Amino acid sequence: MTETDPCKREREEMVEFQVRARGVGDRRVLAAMRKIPRHFFVPKGYERAAYEDRPLPIGEGQTISQPYIVAVMTEQLEIKPQDRVLEIGTGSGYQAALLAELAATVISVERLADLADRARKNLARAGVTGVKVVVGDGTEGYPPEAPYDAIIVTAAPPDIPGPLIDQLAEGGRLIAPVGPRDCQDLVKLVKREGRVEKIPLGGVCFVPLIGQFGWRGEGFL
Ligand code: SAH
DSSP states (O other): OOTTOTTHHHHHHIIIIIIITTTOOOHHHHHHHHHSOGGGGSOTTOGGGTTSSSOEEEETTEEEOOHHHHHHHHHHTOOOTTOEEEEEOOTTSHHHHHHHHHOSEEEEEESOHHHHHHHHHHHHHTTOOSEEEEESOGGGOOGGGOOEEEEEEOSBOSSOOHHHHHTEEEEEEEEEEESSSSOEEEEEEEEETTEEEEEEEEEEOOOBOBSTTSBOSTTTO
16 A cells, blocks of 8 residues: 555554464464555455454355454464465455465365455455455355365364365365354364365354354254
């Protein structure tokens, strides 16, 4: 963004006090968060709240995550510039915009077509190119572009969907909130020699991941 960006200072303070001070030190992640105008990704009327230390509503009962949680998940993906990354749950497009700063290819799958449309507009307005937003059930992953070096799931399934593990490349990392409807454990999987190592990262609260390999049944599909 240019020097006339009215939110530049708020954004720098967000990175400094909410993210870096709490232990996220990856320089590429911090630079991406300093650059991407988060206020372009929140609904009208919420722009002033975009840099606060909390999640915000983005319509359809969904939320854009708290900046710190976005930072932790992004850092833990250990993205390299040549990587192919899959996001499940495009929402506002903010997380996808950060991923596009860090990786070569970003595919983001969103279940709700209205949110996918809005995310595409938000990304264009922020000048972010190189994110392919796909409407579909992300619990099935996105086989046409698999395998992925990193997969980030930004809605919570009861268990990690099998297709996502299958679509993870050798050496790949997957981050997902996993567990009950309201609050979950953030989990990192690393695929090594075909085996999957599981690393717990702490407690979080995400909206449910709804689909064939996620939450199913009455009221959910
Ligand atoms: N990463 C987003 C926030 C995600 S909110 C951001 O940066 O703004 C969670 C999103 O996951 C919601 O938009 C919800 O519609 C979506 N979602 C839920 N189940 C899904 C599924 N099976 N496939 C794809 N998206 C799903």
